[in-house]
Amino acid sequence: MAKKEKEVKTNAMRILDKNKVKYTPHTYECTEFTDGAQIADTLGQDHAKVYKTLVTVGKSREHYVFVLPIDDEIDFKKAAKVVGEKSLEMLPLKELTPLTGYVRGGCTSIGMKKQFPTVFHTSIEALPTVLVSGGALGLQLELVPADLIKAAGGRVADIVVTED
Numbered sequence: 555m556a557k558k559e560k561e562v563k564t565n566a567m568r569i570l571d572k573n574k575v576k577y578t579p580h581t582y583e584c585t586e587f588t589d590g591a592q593i594a595d596t597l598g599q600d601h602a603k604v605y606k607t608l609v610t611v612g613k614s615r616e617h618y619v620f621v622l623p624i625d626d627e628i629d630f631k632k633a634a635k636v637v638g639e640k641s642l643e644m645l646p647l648k649e650l651t652p653l654t655g656y657v658r659g660g661c662t663s664i665g666m667k668k669q670f671p672t673v674f675h676t677s678i679e680a681l682p683t684v685l686v687s688g689g690a691l692g693l694q695l696e697l698v699p700a701d702l703i704k705a706a707g708g709r710v711a712d713i714v715v716t717e718d
Contacts, residue, residue, distance in 0.1 A: 564689030565655065565665035570697070575705055577697040580685065584692035587659035590624030593694060597685070601625050604685045604694070605678065607661045609654060609670070612639035617653065619663050619706075621686065622675040626714040636673055636711040662687040662695070663706035672708035674699070679710060 563571070570577050582596045594604040601624055608620045608628055618637050620628055634642045651657055654666040663672045663686070678684055678699045686702065688695040703710065 562690075564662075564693065566662045566689035566695065569665045570695070570701075570705060573705060575697060575701045577695045577701075579688060580694040580696060582692050582694075584659070586691070587657075588691075594624060594685075597694065599685055602677075603681050603683065605674075607663050607687060609645040609650060609661065610642040611645050612637065613641045614639060617645065617668075617670045618642065619666070619670045619672040619708075620675075620713055621663050621672065621678070621702075621706075621708070622714050623677055626675065626677075628713060629715045632711075633673065633713045636713060637671055656687075656689055657691065660687050660690045660693070662689045663708060664702070665689060669707055672706045673713055674703055674706075674708050674710050675713050676710050677714075678703070 580597050590604055590606045591601060594601045604624045605621050606624050610618045612618060620633055622628060630642050647658060654661055681699055683696050684699050684702060685694045685696045
């Protein structure tokens with residue numbers, strides 16, 4: 555009898571399993587960073603339901619996580635106000651893996667080395683399910699937004715650039 559190949563679980567998947575959160579893994583061929591739009595296209599998913607995770611650092615040197623639609627841009631002024639910072643900037647890429655335990659393109663708001671304040675864009679509340687990185691390149695997890703927000707210990711606010 556051949557041994558059944560064991561499914562590889564990421565930290566995010568283990569946390570969701572432990573909390574009995576239902577999710578659907580979507581895998582795709584990927585060996586290096588791919589942007590969210592390419593991932594959505596590869597998986598045949600609507601861009602509006604695929605979200606990216608950004609890690610920032612505030613003037614206070616505290617870290618914050620923001621989750622927003624792949625086609626949107628973070629509004630640093632709005633985001634800073636939401637978390638009570640004077641200003642925010644993107645975390646330098648070389649600091650991402652040591653800080654979060656995740657690589658660029660595989661970073662997710664669930665199961666980082668340390669739980670950072672996490673904010674999801676308000677648009678997430680209108681969707682039945684969303685896709686976010688599953689904690690590894692080539693893996694997206696689809697789940698109910700309320701479950702994702704709860705698992706990440708997050709909250710919802712308007713954090714994207716809007717055209718006036």
